[in-house]
Amino acid sequence: MVGVLIGIVILAIVVYVGVLVYQQRIRKQVVALTTKKASMVAIPLADELKLVGQLSLTGQSLEQFQQLQADYQDITENRFKRIDQELTQLLKDSRGVNLVQLRQRLTKITLLVNQTDELVQDVQAKLASLQEVDKQHREAVRDLEKKYQDLRKTLLAKNFAFGPSIDGLEERLGQLEGNFDTFTRLTQEGDHERAADVLTQLQDDTTNLEDLIAAIPPLYKDLTVVYPDQIKELTGGFQQLSNEHYQFGDQDVPGLIHDAEEHIKDNLNTLNDLRPEDAKVVNDRIAKQIDQIYDLMQTEMDAKDPVETNLDRVAKFIAHAQNQSHSLLNELDRLSQNYTLDHQELETARELNEQLRGIDGIYQQDVQALTGKTATFSQVLEHQNQQEKELKQIEEQQADILKSVAGLADEERQARDTLQQFDFNLHSLRRQVENLNLPGIPQAYLDYFFVVRDEVAQLATDMDQPQIDMERITKQLLIIQTDLDTLQEKTDDLIDSSQLAEQLLQYANRYQTSHDNVAEASQKAENLFEKKFEYAQALETIATVLNEVEPGSYKRLEDAYYDRKGTAKPKRRLEESN
Template sequence: MLNVIVGIIVIVVIIYIAIVLYQKTLLKQGKAMEAELNRLQKLDLPEQLTKVKKLVLTGDSLTRLETAERDYEQVRQSQFPQIAQDLTAAEQAGKGLNFLKTRDDIDNAHAELESAAKTLDQVQATLVNLQKMEQKHQQAVVELQTNYQKLRTTLLNDNSAYGPALDALEQQLSAIEAQFAEFTTLTQQGDHQKAEKLLVDLKDATTKLEQQMRAIPELYQLNHVQFVNQLMEIKSSYAKAKAEGFCFANDEFPATLQELHEAVQANLENIKHLDLDVVRDQDQVISEQINALYDQLEAEMKARLYVDKHAPVIAQFIQHAHRQNQALGAELEKLSHNYSLEHEEQATATGLGDQIDLINQKYQDDQQQITDQRAVYSQIANDLKQFQQDLTKIEEKQRALNASIADFSAEEQRAHQVLDDLTTELHAIRRRIDNLNLPGIPADYAEYFDVVANEVQHLKATMNKVKISMDDVQKQLTQIQHDRDTLQTKTNDLIDQAALAEQVIQYANRYAATNPAVASAIQTAQHQFDDDYQYEASLATIANALDQAEPGAFNRIEENYYKNKAQAN
């Protein structure tokens, strides 16, 4: 039981301490709000109200001032006392344990204080705004009046720079000055809210007028002077060019000049009505078309200079190409009696001649146009450039064709010399075989030798024809030289195999009496050598048997043979 009582006492003490601490917190908040209330009460709003009330205000501006004054008085006379009362009540309640009453009084004071602070901020902002607006409008009156006077002076002194736009500009300036007079009246009357709205329109209108006055002199000069002078210059240059024999492809100069003149006049009308965006767009179009006419005139004049300079050069080039082709044709005709022309050389030369004739015909047509004063020089200049390219390609083909036939005679002489050399080589090969005094020649070797000999005879027959095909001669020479090389290899193999077979048989005889296998091999190898003329097989038979009787003997004999052969050569 005692423990329960002690527990209850502890809880009561804790609650009491909590209430005391909470009360202190509330009272601390109350002190802070009391300080804020004092700050708000000391604001210099009465002085600001007095100062603003001295201004001459009417309309919405006066309404705003009156509203601000009522709001301030409401705060001063009602909310401030109520806040003070709530804070006093909270302080009294805080001396006891009625923390609920203290909390309610603090909350009420806090809400009233926030409302009062917000209202006073709005009042102060309104007063500042009215003062600034009044100063702004007074200053604007002076600045705008000065600015309009400058604009008026500019229009008066430089009226010629604005051309047909002068009347519209003066009308705009008069309208702006009328708005300015209204703005000045509103400012003097103190209706700054209406004056502010009008000031925005005034500034926009003034800025627009200033921009137009800056832009129009250049636009007017461009259309009234520059474009007109350029069109007159182009018209004069065109007439002079026509008199000097110039012609123009798709000649639309007269119509284009008329259209441009009308466009310039229309643009002056646009300037008169201050449609400056339209003027700028049209200026771009007109400028581009004028430049195109200038470019066309300049192109034809440059083209004539090019034609005058290069036409004689092309004429000489055509004559040169024609002479070259005639000489090439004559040479081909001469060669055709002795050689077969198998790569359409004559057809190629004829085709090149046809191309030269076509170029010459076109060149003559262009020259006739110049004589008849019908020439479009830019087109003729392009023709001359194309002629240059085509004639250069023709000349390259002529050189290549001439090079391909220039060595026919020399190739024939070289072919005769190679043929003689081949005949001599075949005789030398025959002598090498005969000098061996072999019992006979293998059939396959004899057959291959006859093939090469027949090829040589066939080439001789080809070379002795009235009209030689050098392609056929070169093909036969290539084949014969290849077969000759193979025959040389076969000949060397035949000589080496026969000589080695004789030496190995002779060496193996030392084993004939004691080694039946060697004796039998000697008989077989000798038969292959003497009767069948199979010297390679004979060598293989006796070499295998000797290696069985005396390993390494054949290798020694073979190495010694090739060593002596190399020394002999």
């Protein structure tokens, strides 16, 4: 029971302390809100209203000012009083213990103070804005008035620099001054809302007029001074060049000059319409037209001296190439009597000769035009440059053709010497085989021998033709040489096989009575040798059995054979067994 009482006492103390703390907090909030309200009161809205009221506002500006006055009256007569009342009551209630009521009152008065502060700030800002707008508009009146004075002075003092644009510019300036008067009146009356709308358009139009006044004079100067002087110079220059018999091909220089003059006239109308941007585009085109005409004249003047300098050199170049062509055609015609020209050398040489005719034809036409003073120098110079390029290519091709056929006679002599050597080698191989006195010659060897013999015979026939195809002859020489080398290898193999087979058969006689396998192999080898003429197979048959009876005997006899012969031993025909 005592413990419960103690708990109740402690809880009561805690609650009491909590209430005291919350009451203290409320009083601090009251102080803070009182201070914030005092800072609002300190703002000199009344003085600012008085200053703005002296501006003689009208229209929407006056309506805005009147609304600000109403807001100020609401702030001072209603809101501040209510704030004071609420704060006083809240401070009084903070001594009680109704915490919920205190919280609600605090929320209400805080919202009222914050809303009032926002309204005070808004009124102050709008009053400042009205003063600033009034200041700006009055400054704009002074600035624009001075600017229009300066613009009018410029138009009056330099009206010659604007040409046909002057009337339009003065009309624009008059319209601006009329709008400026409206702006000035609205500013003086204090109707700044409407004045602001007029000012925006007025500033844009003024900037446009200033841009026109700045842009037109240089364009007008080009159209009335610069370009006409250049047209005059071009006209005189063309007349002088014509008197000196300059030609311009298909370019109508007087027509080009006339077109430029017409564009100048048309563009003056563009300036009269106050369209400098369009006039600038056309001026650029006129400048390019004039430059092109200058370039045409300069090109012909620059081409004259090189043309006259090149005449003799090109003539000599053509003559030299023609002489080369004549010599080359004669040489090819002579060679074609004895040789087949497989790479269209003659046809190519004739095409080059026709190309030379064309080059010379153009050259002669240019000479006649120059003599008759009807030549366009730039075209002649272009012809000369192209002619020198083509003549160089022609002479290079002529040299290549001559080089390709120059060695035909030497190739023929070498081919005949080689043919003679082939024939000698073929007869030599035949004698070597005949000297063996063999019972017969293997058919495969004979077939190959006759093939090579026929190749040599065909080569001789081809060499005896009235017109020799040296390219074909060269290919035949390579083939026959390869086949002769192979025939030489077959002949050596035939000789070595037959000679070694005979020696091994004689050597095997010592074993025939004592070894039946030797007797049998000897009989078989002799049959291969005498009847079938298979000398390599006969050698292999007898060598194999001798190695079985007397290991190493074949190698010893073979080495002795090649030592006597005095030639290197070829690849072994038989793998020696142990």
